[in-house]
Amino acid sequence: MSQDKKPHVLVTGGAGYVGSHSAVALQNAGYTPVLVDNLQNSNMQAVRGIQKLCSQEVPFHTIDVRDATRLHALFQDFIEAGNPIRGILHFAAQKSVGESVNHPAMYASNNVGGLGTLLHVAREFEIRHIVFSSSCTVYGEPVHVPVDEGTPFQEAESPYGWTKQASERVLRDHAAAQNQERIALLRYFNPIGAHPSAIIGELPRGVPNNLVPFLTQAVAGVRDRLTVFGGDYPTPDGTCIRDYLHVMDLAEAHVAALQWCFAQKTASSVVRPFNLGTGKGASVLEVIKAFEHVTGEAVPYVMGERRSGDVVSIWANASRAREELGWTTKRSLETSLADAWKWQQTLKRE
Numbered sequence: 001m002s003q004d005k006k007p008h009v010l011v012t013g014g015a016g017y018v019g020s021h022s023a024v025a026l027q028n029a030g031y032t033p034v035l036v037d038n039l040q041n042s043n044m045q046a047v048r049g050i051q052k053l054c055s056q057e058v059p060f061h062t063i064d065v066r067d068a069t070r071l072h073a074l075f076q077d078f079i080e081a082g083n084p085i086r087g088i089l090h091f092a093a094q095k096s097v098g099e100s101v102n103h104p105a106m107y108a109s110n111n112v113g114g115l116g117t118l119l120h121v122a123r124e125f126e127i128r129h130i131v132f133s134s135s136c137t138v139y140g141e142p143v144h145v146p147v148d149e150g151t152p153f154q155e156a157e158s159p160y161g162w163t164k165q166a167s168e169r170v171l172r173d174h175a176a177a178q179n180q181e182r183i184a185l186l187r188y189f190n191p192i193g194a195h196p197s198a199i200i201g202e203l204p205r206g207v208p209n210n211l212v213p214f215l216t217q218a219v220a221g222v223r224d225r226l227t228v229f230g231g232d233y234p235t236p237d238g239t240c241i242r243d244y245l246h247v248m249d250l251a252e253a254h255v256a257a258l259q260w261c262f263a264q265k266t267a268s269s270v271v272r273p274f275n276l277g278t279g280k281g282a283s284v285l286e287v288i289k290a291f292e293h294v295t296g297e298a299v300p301y302v303m304g305e306r307r308s309g310d311v312v313s314i315w316a317n318a319s320r321a322r323e324e325l326g327w328t329t330k331r332s333l334e335t336s337l338a339d340a341w342k343w344q345q346t347l348k349r350e
């Protein structure tokens, strides 16, 4: 139990990729993160990294968010210690599209069931400030780009996508049933990179699905080469376009969103979605070129078949986050890729 008097904020999935960086950003902003994680897809290396970057004892508990009894005991402990948990950043969830197709019930249980349990316990303790880790996947193949928060959802393309749509619905219903809930739904575009210290970063389990971890592993020689999934899309260079943002920019958005939650004063509940991206799209080939330019390393790659389920082009209209959260991305694509490479080199040395 931490003894400091800074406000405590629960960070579920605190040992994961976005959770760990957000914990550091929270601490930088004057909060004490309370990390919980079931360590199913993460490990203690991230927790040690957070402790090092925060230069203080950061509370960590191995808890699965579906375990209502242990969550209850945790909230109770902080009340008894005189500094209750004031808000929640909820990251704990699974995020692999392919895995979700093979294990849809597991995704429903972890992602939707976990959220339900967490909210049920939070309600008992009257914790009303909640920042939720959503995804641009909720939009499916968008009818126009850039997408703003009013863009209608398409049918989910995968069980994973459905869990994010369903979770947003659960949060809206939770808020509608009560007063004074303050909930931010953060729809991430494509987070990449690592903390500039390279003390924490992404630790993909097995073969990475995502572009940048695969790319850095290919350059490091862990993989033979990167396959570019499709060169015949209707885009200027034929490859898919995404909105890549630095994970520390994304982490800082969570602090801004939490502060936004704390600032809401209406008697009724507020639930607000925010797109988090740079507002600029980059194609797969542009990412490869930017990486080569900033690191001086050649990327071994081949053009391959399209990957099923990929949307052609998506990038964010992030003006709501700028206007209402006072947040914009500060780090460029090049900086993000340089930090991803620095992190990969750290992993290689271990």
Ligand code: UD1
Pocket (backbone or CB within 6 Å): 095, 097, 135, 136, 137, 190, 209, 210, 211, 212, 214, 226, 227, 228, 229, 230, 240, 241, 242, 284, 307, 309, 310, 311
């Ligand atoms: C994917 C998910 C998204 C999820 C996110 C989690 C899909 C359709 N979307 O986003 O819902 O929130 O991961 O991190 O899976 N690429 C290659 N070669 C590779 C890997 C990727 O060319 O080895 C391409 C992809 O085709 C895509 C781009 O790189 O055009 C980005 O892919 P990725 O990093 O997997 O992210 P998304 O597919 O956008």
